Amino acid sequence: MAVGHETLSQLFPVNGVSIGIACAGIKKPNRRDLVIFDIAPGSQVAGVFTKNKFCAAPVHVAKKHLASGEGIRFLVINTGNANAGTGRQGMEDAIETCTRLAAIRNVGTHQVLPFSTGVIGENLPMDRLLAGLPNAVETLEVDNWEDAAYGIMTTDTRPKAISAQFQYQGEIITVTGIAKGSGMIKPNMATMLGFVATDAPVTQLLLQKILSEANEQSFNRITVDGDTSTNDACILIATGKAAVPCCDSEDSDLYRFLKKTVGEVLLFLAQAIVRDGEGATKFVTVVVNEARNSAEALEVAYTIAHSPLVKTAFSASDANWGRILAAVGRSQIEELDVNRVSIWLDDVRIVHNGQRDDKYTEEQGSKVMAQEEIRITVSLGQGEASERIYTTDLSAEYVRINAEYRT
Amino acid sequence: MAVGHETLSQLFPVNGVSIGIACAGIKKPNRRDLVIFDIAPGSQVAGVFTKNKFCAAPVHVAKKHLASGEGIRFLVINTGNANAGTGRQGMEDAIETCTRLAAIRNVGTHQVLPFSTGVIGENLPMDRLLAGLPNAVETLEVDNWEDAAYGIMTTDTRPKAISAQFQYQGEIITVTGIAKGSGMIKPNMATMLGFVATDAPVTQLLLQKILSEANEQSFNRITVDGDTSTNDACILIATGKAAVPCCDSEDSDLYRFLKKTVGEVLLFLAQAIVRDGEGATKFVTVVVNEARNSAEALEVAYTIAHSPLVKTAFSASDANWGRILAAVGRSQIEELDVNRVSIWLDDVRIVHNGQRDDKYTEEQGSKVMAQEEIRITVSLGQGEASERIYTTDLSAEYVRINAEYRT
Known part of the structure; x- marks a missing residue:
């Protein structure tokens, strides 16, 4: 069940972001369950994460890597297993996932952010997950947003994705995002998983501010069952590929436009999660x-x-x-x-x-x-x-x- | 559905308490839905009530009458209608119910406590309720506890009742109680409705203390759905008919025995409500x-x-x-x-x-x-x-x- 019609609007690629998808067989065979984001060098990345005290291993690792200050180059997302409540082994598995993808693409381990969603309390099937990484890398394309929206689903019955564009100094600026989530939904700082990218150039400080404020009025305002997940995370990427001057002040038009557009994208995605809430008819x-x-x-x-x-x-x-x-x-x-x-x-x-x-x-x-x-x-x-x-x-x-x- | 076997243990009458039951047709015809308690003069009565800010009209009236200091002589309880969210009309109806029963039995209006449970937001069908009062009075008997347990049910699938006795200075002291409740159960100070009586002699102050403390560890420790009702109330009556000296100190054996026994009775009733929680299988x-x-x-x-x-x-x-x-x-x-x-x-x-x-x-x-x-x-x-x-x-x-x- 879900509320309203299932329609996926046109998704515009974001210059500087490629996406790869694989069927790694993490929980079930022949299901897209592994997604990687390749982010151009020089991009800024901001994130908000769950406040659940039992937050999952990948959340710990993603927060640490994001704070390390090394430019983030990859996201790696698996469904079918949350890697939560898995203790030391879970931490090792999350780090190993980053290390292996980093080795394939010749970047540092800290430049990879890991995300997991699915059942709590079971160890990741590392052999299958790692074997899937090269397959996902092979499919990297800029127009894979729709496939990625499918690739991060768990109990979701529909993909959740949206694009918005605005014009600034003669350039078209794009904001495209995907999200997943259907149950264990009462985000506290973020949703189950949301990934949003823009080609606007913006400083990390302002990017984080835009994300935090938009998140507060979108993902932090939805609830399906009151259960805050252990794995919530929402990431906002700014590749800076659009040929306009960098946004470095809250007083700039670009900041206002971008804040408004990111806010609309996040609200759409948050509402899409509610519309697809488990068993939802209203x-x-x-x-x-x-x-x-x-x-x-x-x-x-x-x-x-x-x-x-x-x-x-x-x-x-x-x-x-x-x-x-x-x-x-x-x-x-x-x-x-x-x-x-x-x-x-x-x-x-x-x-x-x-x-x-x-x-x-x-x-x-x-x-x-x-x-x-x-x-x-x-x-x-x-x-x-x-x-x-x-x-x-x-x-x-x-x-x-x-x-x-x-x- | 309900958990465990439905067994009603033997219910001992409490000297000084008679109970009458009628089918007033408040929501449905031919259903026991009106119960009155006749309490001997000189009895002490203690109560705890819901903390829901939208508490029902009968809760307001019962609290006021209990505080008036005139000896409580009657309880009147209807099911099928909660008389909550009914504004001024609801208050008038609750008072009118007391006034009419008081007139029939020649006591003061303040000596009657009203209780209602059922659907919220509809006015009481006063004609049918008032017409039922004489019928309920006619059936007053000391051994009607079991019928009363049935008479206060709404979505309950089982009656909830228990008796306990202990010996003190050669006298048998009895504590008997009934309760109802199945949904909208997360009492905050009391359950949906609970009525417990003892023939022990005890001061009002100590009776209230015993009730408040026992309630805290019983009705205030259960939850079916987290929804605190507008009508929760639990009443403890002490008729003082047992031929032992009045309990007027927390250091007395009678206080300790009574506190323990009332605690056990309330815990049994509270757990019975959970076992009969709406749709409960565990x-x-x-x-x-x-x-x-x-x-x-x-x-x-x-x-x-x-x-x-x-x-x-x-x-x-x-x-x-x-x-x-x-x-x-x-x-x-x-x-x-x-x-x-x-x-x-x-x-x-x-x-x-x-x-x-x-x-x-x-x-x-x-x-x-x-x-x-x-x-x-x-x-x-x-x-x-x-x-x-x-x-x-x-x-x-x-x-x-x-x-x-x-x-």
Whole structure:
């Protein structure tokens, strides 16, 4: 299941980035499960990673290599195995993967960033993974973004990819990105995996700032099941191949254009993950207005988005708004005058000043709930802060997928 | 679905408490849905209530009446409608219910405590409820505890009731209690509804202390879906009919015996709610040891217990311990040295010092997961605090029940 139509828009290559894909047989044979990114020398790379304390071995290694200051030249991504909860062996395997790819391409080990996604707690099948590396290298092409979007999928039912372009000083600047993720989705700093590249020239400092801020409003605003993965990572590459002066100031037009475009690309990818959430039949936007501050708005929004009762009501298209009200009431915020709370389903006001709106009819609520895309708005009447997050329903299919995941 | 056998042990009446039951047709015809407790003059009554900020009208009224200091003489409980999110009309209806029962039995309105459970956001059908009151009064008997346990059920598939007795100064002291609850279960101060009575004589102050402490280790340690209800309440009645001196000191034997027995009764009832959790096929105990403090232990325990991925793994009897590890890692605790964390399923150690135990085999884990009752133990290696909570799996049946709840 997934929400909305499966359409993949045209993906523009990014000058300076080639991608190779192989079927290494990591979990299942004849499946694209190994992807490498070849990044031109002189590119800048920024990253955000999971805050799960049990973060996976490749996350440790990628963070270390990124911080080493040597120019990043390759990404290597496998699906089918998360290399998490694997202790010392897992660290050795992640480093070995980098070392082998580095040797093939004649770069330093620190110039390779590793990423893994899949089942937790099993060691990587290193023989098959390493044997797949030369095959992936052989297929390196600039227009492999779509294949890469397929190559990083696990329980995803659809590839997630988008391109955006803008014009600057007569040059076309491209931003292209792919992501994966469907379950164990409540990113905290990043999504399961996201890879975005631009040919804009930009300093590492500003690139990281653009990524961190865009991430905060996109991947960090989605949740499928509240489970933050051990392997979340999102990488933003800037090859600098576009023939425009380097962006080195927040006051420049290029910075503003790039920030806006990267923000749109990340939001699209984040929403695509929600639309393809495990067992998802609804795409739900939760808006909380009039909170005292952002943290309060997010606490209320996530309490609604994580409530199994609210989520099953969405699954059933049942306008059981009492469950939304109960979730608002149990959210861990300091105090709340319930007599100032109002709740809408799309534009239908259900609760006004803490009680059922006089004009509300069950028919109106049912009509909205029957839609595939729904917006809940909660107005707390406490202050002026607003936040917006994106989530799915909880269907019997979610339970089936996760009960059978390892079988 | 429910976990374990349905057996109702012998329920001893409590001298000073009579119970009446009627079919008022509040939601459906011919169903016991109205229960009243007649409590002898001079009894002490203690209560704990939900902390949901959208707490229901009857909760507001019951708290106010309990605080009024007039001796409580009646409880009136309806199922089929929670009278929550009903604003001013809801308050009037709750008070009117008390006033009418008070008039029939010639007591003051403040001497009646109202309780409601069922769907949120609809007004009580007052005509049918009030018409049912005389019928319930007519059936008042001391040995109606079992019928009352049935009469307060909603999505429960089983009644929940228990009696315990102990001897003190040659007298048999009885503690008997009933409870209901199956979904929207993560009590915060109390369960959906629990009513416990003893014939022991005890001051109101000590009675409240016994209830609050026992509640903290029982109803406040269970979770089915993390959704704290708007209507949770637990009431402890002490009629004082037993011919022993009144308990007025924490240093007395009666206090210690009563505290222990009430604690056992509440824990039994709380666990019975988990066993009958919506769609439950497993009864899961989550133990967290070696935490810095109780709050840290509970944060980790609830993060595990609320993880949809952990819960679906239980439903499938899949020893997917990586999900437990990921839940520990994402729990909101200050810092964690993952290299000190160990995890057991029953007595099988799966994770040792942050990674898979060398001796662990999938076969061992699968054997434990196939059981109907499972204990997860997580040792954090941070300090000396321990906590223990109780929860269920997440099955497709849970989704079905809550998708169809209002149809």
